[in-house]
Amino acid sequence: MSSLTYDDVVAKYEPVLGLEVHVELNTHSKMFCSCSTIFGGQPNTQTCPVCLGMPGALPTVNEKAIESTILIGLALNCSIAPFSRFARKNYFYPDMPKNFQISQFDEPICVDGFVDVEIDTDEGVKKFRIEVERVHMEEDTGKSLHVGGATGRIHGADYSLLDYNRAGIPLVEIVTKIVPGTGRYAPEVARAYVAELRDILRSLGVSDVKMEQGSLRCDANVSLRIIGSDVLGTRSETKNVNSLRSVERAVRGEMIRHAERLNNGDRVVQETRHFQEDTGLTRSGRSKEQAEDYRYFPEPDLVPVAPDALWIEQLRATLPERPSIRRKRLQEQWSVPDKEMSAMVNADVLDVVEATVLLGSDPTKARSWWLGEISRVANEKEIAIAQLPITPNDVAEIVVLVNSGELTDKLARQVVEGVIAGEGTPAQVISQRGIKVVNDDVALMKAIESACAAQPETAEKVRAGHLPAAGALIGAVMKETQGQADAARVRELLLKHLGQ
Amino acid sequence: MIKKSAHEMSQALAGGEITSVQLTQQHLNRIASVDTDVHAFLHVDAEGALAQAASIDAARSRGEKLGPLAGIPLALKDVMTQKGIPTTAGSKMLEGWRPPYDSTVVTNLKSAGIVILGKTNMDEFAMGSSTENSAYGPTHNPWDLSRIPGGSGGGSAAALAAFEAPLAIGTDTGGSIRQPAAVTGTVGVKPTYGGVSRYGLIAFSSSLDQAGPCARTVLDTALLHEAIAGHDPRDSTSINAPVPAVVQAAKSGDVKGMKIGVVKELNGDGYQAGVRSRFEESLELLAKAGAEIVEVSCPNFEYALAAYYLIAPSECSSNLARFDAMRYGLRVGDESGASAESVMNLTRDIGFGREVKRRIILGTYALSSGYYDAYYGSAQKVRTLITQDFEKAFTHADVLVSPTCPTTAFKIGEKSNDPLAMYLNDIATIPVNMAGIGGMSLPCGLAPEDSLPVGFQIMSPAMQDQRMYLVGAALEAALLAQWGAPLLSQAPVMGGAQ
Amino acid sequence: MSSLSRDDVAHLARLARIEMTDEELVNLASEFDVILNAVARVQEVATADVAPTSHPLPLRNVFRPDVVAPSLTPEEALSGAPASEENRFKVPQILGEEA
Incomplete structure (x- = not known):
């Protein structure tokens, strides 16, 4: 069925995104009560009358x-509403204890921002501005465990077990306006937007932003015209997209799926997809043809949030450098090629490299340690570098x-x-392991002399000007000194000894 | 002793004439003898009450400094959570539920040393004006057992009128403290919204609900008001300011030079003749006490009832969504193969009574897409207009007054099949809730035609609750001088000498 | 004139998760004719120039510090549960989409 290529799709249709x-x-503590937010507690140990x-x-x-x-709103160039309110979003679901979610509706706290992203293309770097419609606050739901049935999934389960430790964890929802004009780059733009958002949120220190653990989740709306x-x-809304790569794949996949339907004369169904x-x-997933009626109304148990200018400016003053600007600055300062820079960003070592440089290291060496040996060990142990x-x-x-x-x-x-x-x-390791560069020339000379004596023919070649032969002698010396000598x-000393 | 005021009981306790255990036991005995007829209580915690009384007696004998109501028994409306004590809000939905936490009102009562006798009957989830909507059967008016004690807090008011407790807690969303006070000849106050914490008050309509004190005298009401009021960080809508000096006002009762505004729209057509005559006589007494009586007009009050029956159902449709058979309370239809959704549907059908379901459906409609602006949105605008009416009226008067209810207590069953007629009971009490201001009802005599109590309502601006106590105390003193004995002593069934 | 049909009430009952018999639906629909006409009066004065009031008091910015306080024990949390298993609330199978 999938006869359509991506090129065919973008030759005919323009994708419109919404993220x-x-x-x-x-x-x-939680959004609306004082229970702990720590991840992974025993079931229902982080609950109280409020979040239950x-x-x-x-x-x-x-x-x-x-x-x-x-802070998020400011970092995304939003206006901060002088007056905003919480609203109740009413719908029944067992993982939502009150059967309404406290959210925000027509009066969100931050509105009208944007995020600029750049993507590498065959035609060079292209820039896109993603407009942010709103940033609002809400609360997370509990977690259900489906018991019985073949797969442990919701369908066919005999019953479910509910743990409300996650109910009431603060959530921020960031909604873009519709994003037209990305053409064939729509998948990459979607990915770059989420990546940029992740970097910004991380720089603000407001979230762990771990997509794989669900602390950052993306729903991608796609439609074609x-x-x-x-x-x-008509758009579809794809949920459950929890890696940057998946964002890109999901958008591309939906573009192709929509195009196939449209080309066949079928209707795209407005629905949630997984x-x-x-x-x-x-x-x-669920069809949204019959729109849910959430019966939003202002949350009467909470009073409006009306941040004054002073508070907002105090918060603005604490904003860190925007990650994209910082990357450009560091790249320039360190004279790093694009590819190396991306490698550092992807390996998430920018912070530690910068700190190492500030402590007196040269950028190249700092980079090669963090990106090389240290990253390798972290990957091997499957932990974050910060945990080493x-x-x-x-x-x-x-x-x-x-x-x-x-040290060599x-x-x-x-x-x-x-x-x-x-x-x-390092000092403790050096002393405990007895690591010491042998730089005593007398000791080295002794080793050199014995190496030459052991391999007189090789020594003769070097003496005659055949320098590549020196390697074997150097190797012997290094062996003699148990690798602790400075090879250079x-x-x-060897070449001098042999008259070169 | 049980027929005395809480203030008098307090003096007896302080003077060593009686212990709290004895006083509590007397009330438990009274409950045992009359509550089969009155049915004011849903749960009596004799053991807990006596234990608490004993600890107060012990503290007193150690010479500890105790609050003015320490050791005095109280009846708690069953809408307030009390840790470990059955709390039903008058609904089958919560039968057997024992909350794992205390409401702030209960915390405050306990720290004031007040002895909680038990939980009182109420219209289910406080929806009603007669206590007939309780899932556990109606409460009877101690003045005439065939009549309603008002609602939703009929149990608390009846407990006071039947001398089962000298103090009670009520909650008032559209008149649920004041209307029962009026029809039982007792005193009830709805403080300014935010004056008493709502934490642990099982919500009916969050923007209207307000807990308050009920008693048989204005001073007792003020003493209880002071014990339960104050800022609570657990309630975001709680007022962060000192509690108005209500006890001082209740002790003073000086109304000289005060302007008392009679609300033109809350009198006249639809008000029983005897209610009107007692109200007029009370105005004369207040004038004699030195107050100036003026007339004020609040033209938008005529829309208050309509707005109320949109706002309260809307909020209740959301507040009561949590009763879904998943985490606590009733569960119906949990058979093999049943889905969570069908269990929710069945439980909510069986667990909720007719009036509750009616209001949930009405509220669901008023909030639904396409109707919000016409109903909920418009009702909120009416709220603004009512508040403006009050603001304007309060530029002409220090307090406003009206009869509390259009009629005296009606017969049980008389209006239960006519929701609109039932809703009209609250016509004079609802504006206060809409604006979030304070309101008091105190007895002002018996209607000549039926010899049943009439309530006099006093309304004071937000956070000026002391004003209604000043006026209430003045009127109470003037009436007492006229009657020679408290009104309740005239109650034919329960009031007579024991 | 505002009125609701039996089907309208059935839709509302579904939204509100209340099982209702046909008789209940019909009765409620007829009661609503009366009630809706009474409450619809609010529209007479709710003009565009009037601001809605959702909070009776003009409070703003009431916050709590981000400090953890003790939670309930799982036993307390589950004390009222109709059914529980392994310190979790046990509920009938949930029909619906996978999260």
Whole structure:
């Protein structure tokens, strides 16, 4: 059936995107009560009358969550509404204790912002501006576990078990306006937008932004229209998109699916679809043809949020440098090629490299340690670099020791290994492991002389000017000194000794 | 002792004439003897009450400084959560539910040393004006057991009138404290919205609900008001300001030079003749006490009832959504193969009474897409107009007054099949809730035609609750001088000498 | 004149998750004729120039500090549950989409 190529699709149709991103804030307590937000607690140990929706309980607003939301709005170039309100979104679902979600409706806290993204294309770097319609606050739901049935999934389950630890975790929803004009780059633009958003949120420190753990989730709305038309097509809303790669795949997949239907004369159904990581395809969910009636109304248990200019300016003053601007600045300062820069961004080592450089390391060495050996170990252990016990301070110290000749590259690697293994600071690792550069020329000369004596023919070749032969002698010296000698110094002394 | 005021009981306790345990036991005995007829209580916690009384007695004998109501028994409307004590809000939906937490009102009562006797009957989820909507059967008016005690807080008011408790807690969404007070000859106050915490009050209509004190005298009401009021960080709509000096006002009762505004629209057609005559006589007494009586007009009050029956059902349709058989309360139809949705549907059909379902459906309609502006939105605008009427009226008068209800207590069953006629009971009490201001009802005599109590309503501006206590105390004193004994002593069934 | 049909009421009952017999639906629909006409009076004065009031008091910016307080124990949380298993609320099968 899939005879249509992507080129066919974009030759005929223009995709229109709409992206909704939900972000879990990393506050200590929940949005409307004082229960802990720590991930992974035993079931129903982080619940109270408020987040269980018990009769009589009332919500109270977490001030930090408001500040985080305003910060997000400011970072996304939004206006902060001088007056905004919470509203109840009414619908029944067992994982939602009150059977309404406290959200915001027509009076969100932040409106009208934008995010600029750049993507690499065959035609060079292209820039797109994604307009943000609104940023608003709401609360998360509980988690259900479906028991019985063949697959443990909701269909065919005998019953469900509910844990409300996640109910009431603060969520921020960031909704774009419709995004036309991205043409064939729609999938990449969608991905770049979510990536940029993730970087901005991370720089603000308001969320863990881990897509794989669900602290950042993206719903992608896609519709197609014939190029040149100004009438919007019917959209589908794809949920469950939880990696950057999936955002791109989901948008591309939906574009092709829509085009196939339209080409066949079929109607695109307005519905929720679920992205499936394994196939890269989406599966039909709930039809939205009959729009839900959420019966929004202002939450009477909460009073309006009306941030004054002073508060907003105080928050604005704490905004960090925008990640895209910072990347450009660092790239220039460090004279790093594009590819290397992307590698650092993707490996998430920009912060630690910058810190290492600020502590006196040169950018190239700092980069190669973090991106090389340290990233390798982190990947191997499947943990974040931040969880390794090595700090920018340690790396800077090691780089300085290498530059001064006190460590060879090879020894430095051993020191890094020791620090990562938790053996202490570089100085402690050096002393405990007995790592020491042999730079005693007398000892080296002794080793050189014995190496030459052991391989007289090789020594003769070198003496005759055949320098590549020196390698074997240097190797023997290194072996003799158990690898602790500085190979460059050995070479220097050897060649001098053999009259070169 | 049980026929005395809480203030007098307090003096007896302080003077060592009686212990709190004895006082509590007397009330438990009274409940045992009369409550089969009155049915004011849904749950009596004799053990808990006596234990609490004993601890107050012990504290007193240790010479600890106690609050003015320490050791005095109280009846708690069953809409307030009390940890470990059955709390039903008059509904089958919550039969057997024991909340794991105390409402703030209960926390405040406990820290004032007030002894909680038990939970009182009410219209289901506070929806009603007669207590006939309780899932556990109606409460009877101690003045005439064939009549309603008002609602929704009929249990609390009847407990006071039947001398089962000298103090009670009510909640008032459209008159549920004041109307029962009026028809039982007791005193009830709806404080300014936000004056008493709503945390732990099972919500009916969040923007209208307000808990308040009920008693047999103005001073007792003020003492209880002071004990339960104050800022609560758990309630975002709670007022963060000192509690108005209500006790001081109730002790003073000085109305000289005060301007008392009679609301033109809350009198006249539709008001029973005896209600009107008692009301007029009370105005004369207040004038004699030095107040100036003026007339004010609040033209938008005629829309208050309509707006109320949109706002309250709308909010209740959302507030009551949580009763879904998943986490607590009743569960019906949980058979093999049943879905959560069908269990919710069946439970909500069986668990809710007729009036509750009617209001949920009405509210669902008023909030639904396409109708919001015409109904809920318009009702909120009426709310603005009513508030403006009050603001204007309060530039001419310090307090406003009216009869509390158009009629005296009607017969049980008389209006239960006519929702609109039932709703009309609240016509004079609803404007106060719409504007969030304070309102009091106190007895002003018996209607000559049926010898049943008539209520006099006093309304004061937001956060000026002390004004209604000043006027209430003045009127109470003048009436007492006229009658020679409290009105309740004339109650034929329960009032006579024991 | 505002009125609701039996089917309108059935739709509302579905939204409100209340099972209703045909008789109940019909009765409620006829009651609503009267009630809706009474409450629709609000439209007479609710003109465009009047601002709606949703909160009786003009409070603003009431917040709580981001500090964790003790939760209920799971036993307390589940004390009123009609059914529970492994410290979770046990509920009948949920028909609907997978989250």
